[in-house]
Amino acid sequence: MKRLWLCAAAACALSASSVTHAADTNAPSPSSPSPASLEAPRMGTWGFDLHNRDPATKAGDDFFRFADGKGVDAMTIPADRSRFGAFDELVELSSARSRALIESPGAGAPGSEEAKIKALYGSFMNQQKLNSLGAAPLKPELAAIKAVKTREEMARLMGRGALSFYGGFFGAYVGTDAKDPDRYAVILGQSGLNLPDRDYYLTDQFAAKKQKYQAYVADTLERIGWRNPQGTAKTLVDLETEIAKASWTKVEQRDDNKMYNPMTPAELAKLAPGFPWQAYFKGAELPPLTRVIVGEKTAFPKIAAIYAKTPVETLKAWQAFTVASNASSYLSQPFDESHFQFYSKELQGVPAQRERWKRATSLVSGQMGEALGHLYVETYFPPESKARMLELVGDLKTALGQRIKKLDWMSDATKAKAATKLGMLNVKIGYPNKWRDYSALVQKPDDLYGNIERGQAFEWHYRVARLNKPVDRDEWDMTPQTVNAYYDPTKNEIVFPAAILAPPFFDPKADMAVNYGAIGGVIGHEMTHGFDDQGRQYDGTGKLTDWWTKEDSDRFDARAKQLVAQYSAFEPLPGAHVNGGLTLGENIADLGGLLLALDAYHASLHGQPAPVIDGLTGDQRVFLGWAQVWKSKIRDDALRQRLATDPHSPEKLRVNGVVHNVDGWYAAYDVKPGDKLYLAPDQRVRIW
Numbered sequence: 001m002k003r004l005w006l007c008a009a010a011a012c013a014l015s016a017s018s019v020t021h022a023a024d025t026n027a028p029s030p031s032s033p034s035p036a037s038l039e040a041p042r043m044g045t046w047g048f049d050l051h052n053r054d055p056a057t058k059a060g061d062d063f064f065r066f067a068d069g070k071g072v073d074a075m076t077i078p079a080d081r082s083r084f085g086a087f088d089e090l091v092e093l094s095s096a097r098s099r100a101l102i103e104s105p106g107a108g109a110p111g112s113e114e115a116k117i118k119a120l121y122g123s124f125m126n127q128q129k130l131n132s133l134g135a136a137p138l139k140p141e142l143a144a145i146k147a148v149k150t151r152e153e154m155a156r157l158m159g160r161g162a163l164s165f166y167g168g169f170f171g172a173y174v175g176t177d178a179k180d181p182d183r184y185a186v187i188l189g190q191s192g193l194n195l196p197d198r199d200y201y202l203t204d205q206f207a208a209k210k211q212k213y214q215a216y217v218a219d220t221l222e223r224i225g226w227r228n229p230q231g232t233a234k235t236l237v238d239l240e241t242e243i244a245k246a247s248w249t250k251v252e253q254r255d256d257n258k259m260y261n262p263m264t265p266a267e268l269a270k271l272a273p274g275f276p277w278q279a280y281f282k283g284a285e286l287p288p289l290t291r292v293i294v295g296e297k298t299a300f301p302k303i304a305a306i307y308a309k310t311p312v313e314t315l316k317a318w319q320a321f322t323v324a325s326n327a328s329s330y331l332s333q334p335f336d337e338s339h340f341q342f343y344s345k346e347l348q349g350v351p352a353q354r355e356r357w358k359r360a361t362s363l364v365s366g367q368m369g370e371a372l373g374h375l376y377v378e379t380y381f382p383p384e385s386k387a388r389m390l391e392l393v394g395d396l397k398t399a400l401g402q403r404i405k406k407l408d409w410m411s412d413a414t415k416a417k418a419a420t421k422l423g424m425l426n427v428k429i430g431y432p433n434k435w436r437d438y439s440a441l442v443q444k445p446d447d448l449y450g451n452i453e454r455g456q457a458f459e460w461h462y463r464v465a466r467l468n469k470p471v472d473r474d475e476w477d478m479t480p481q482t483v484n485a486y487y488d489p490t491k492n493e494i495v496f497p498a499a500i501l502a503p504p505f506f507d508p509k510a511d512m513a514v515n516y517g518a519i520g521g522v523i524g525h526e527m528t529h530g531f532d533d534q535g536r537q538y539d540g541t542g543k544l545t546d547w548w549t550k551e552d553s554d555r556f557d558a559r560a561k562q563l564v565a566q567y568s569a570f571e572p573l574p575g576a577h578v579n580g581g582l583t584l585g586e587n588i589a590d591l592g593g594l595l596l597a598l599d600a601y602h603a604s605l606h607g608q609p610a611p612v613i614d615g616l617t618g619d620q621r622v623f624l625g626w627a628q629v630w631k632s633k634i635r636d637d638a639l640r641q642r643l644a645t646d647p648h649s650p651e652k653l654r655v656n657g658v659v660h661n662v663d664g665w666y667a668a669y670d671v672k673p674g675d676k677l678y679l680a681p682d683q684r685v686r687i688w
């Protein structure tokens with residue numbers, strides 16, 4: 001599993017991916033997907049499947065169960081997944097459609113994107129070839145590691161982590177400069193952990209996982225012939241534990257101002273002596289730099305000091321393990337299987353590996369995403385969807401503008417600036433206007449390892465080449481076949497890939513109340529990210545700058561604090577609470593999203609009464625539409641990992657944690673004191 005370090009200003013996605021990095025080594029020979037499986041799902045007769053409700057549960061006691069209960073009961077999490085639900089059904093659909101495109105007849109003209117896609121896909125599918133190679137593809141990397149004599153040389157290899165399977169104690173990224181959003185900058189962050197978070201090294205709840213991790217490290221070292229694998233594994237886990245102690249928590253990383261520390265390389269060397277920065281930059285093939293932006297500032301000197309005192313032999317062993325682990329999914333079965341056993345089965349409770357074609361499709365999507373996306377939208381994205389979405393976005397934007405005007409806690413001065421920011425919001429729907437050019441990327445049908453390395457280097461060089469160019473505002477951070485959406489604060493834009501514009505999110509044929517609750521809520525969610533606790537720190541141009549009066553800022557923080565307390569009280573698993581601070585931005589966005597959806601639905605009625613369908617009022621259907629999107633089930637281990645690492649609350653709380661702050665929900669479902677979700681009006685959090 002290759003984990004990329006993401007910059008502080010990374011886009012806020014609607015949902016975390018549930019795709020695991022597993023493989024099915026015993027997969028049956030792949031059969032072609034049947035045409036029926038390529039069709040978008042239908043939800044009941046008007047957009048909501050009434051059979052999913054649980055009539056035995058009162059709406060006011062557990063709205064998630066009331067709306068989705070029977071549907072959830074009837075659902076089995078597929079053996080190859082950590083979670084399953086409405087989102088994941090669409091992910092499966094997108095995957096099947098992508099496969100049909102990739103496996104279309106013909107090889108494609110030599111050098112064409114089609115030929116490259118087929119070569120990459122084929123190289124992953126040819127497991128026989130991978131098995132015959134064993135650990136051989138790792139040989140050049142392992143030889144380079146063994147040849148290292150100094151910390152300088154090791155830092156150089158760590159720099160190569162940006163464009164290869166190597167790992168590093170620090171990560172480098174080329175991203176938008178948050179205080180100068182027309183320019184790119186080299187952004188540096190803490191790294192060095194091969195478990196999902198520092199909590200896995202430092203807290204009791206993950207102590208057993210940490211032990212299993214040490215066994216995985218030992219197995220991997222043994223497989224690559226490293227000496228003393230058992231003893232070395234213990235040393236490496238101790239080393240990563242030291243790095244974990246020095247690392248910032250995920251909550252600390254959410255403070256974009258604290259994560260923004262521009263400096264010259266000379267200042268960096270002074271801040272964090274003991275790490276050979278120039279060798280690191282050289283390894284990353286960066287041009288001579290005059291400025292970098294450092295993320296977790298106080299962690300840098302500590303991690304650099306750990307580096308300086310760690311014996312070179314230990315650094316070499318760490319790098320060897322990290323390379324092998326990062327590459328495992330693309331090697332022979334023993335590597336692949338052991339990586340799956342630890343990262344998917346042990347950490348997330350996933351019993352079986354994903355079928356190989358699904359993993360191959362994900363790989364193509366990750367590495368040549370826009371080439372595949374181009375084909376995808378030609379076949380699966382009707383142009384009228386774009387027009388309808390633009391109308392809906394306009395409705396939601398109007399709703400947010402009106403809410404801002406009516407806020408009782410914000411001064412006119414800040415309101416005017418908020419309205420300006422909203423007016424400058426950019427919207428992207430379906431697919432990019434301008435596609436990536438893959439002509440310089442070489443992909444070979446019989447060289448998976450090389451294909452991935454070339455793909456990573458291609459991507460990195462593309463980013464580095466932009467360092468002195470203005471920020472590309474046409475660029476997308478998600479591919480059209482991705483079932484998700486995002487807000488990018490540095491571009492002040494919301495983005496909706498083609499694949500999410502399908503039921504249960506969006507169906508032009510469905511009842512509009514359901515559409516407003518579902519895709520309307522999603523649009524409102526992304527829009528609200530521009531005004532959540534992180535997004536509000538950026539202005540309309542995407543610049544990280546404080547445009548708030550002190551009083552307004554304090555009043556916002558007080559409201560946000562209330563929401564932190566509400567969510568922190570939720571305990572989805574015994575002893576495992578929601579981290580209200582980590583999930584704050586997403587929770588604000590969920591609350592804002594649903595409120596805006598309801599407002600926009602009301603406005604769409606133009607004063608006419610809402611139709612009643614199957615005995616349900618318009619408002620009731622808006623809430624059902626929202627709940628239907630979050631219908632899902634998750635394995636306990638995966639939930640535990642999510643609670644520690646994911647800024648999104650568990651799906652059940654994306655329903656129950658939100659509705660009980662919405663006055664309209666009490667009215668729609670006649671929720672009264674005594675109902676389990678009931679909050680007195682003065683306990684309901686009101687932000688946007």
Ligand SMILES: [Zn+2]
Pocket residue numbers: 012013014015525526529586589
């Ligand atoms: Zn979000």
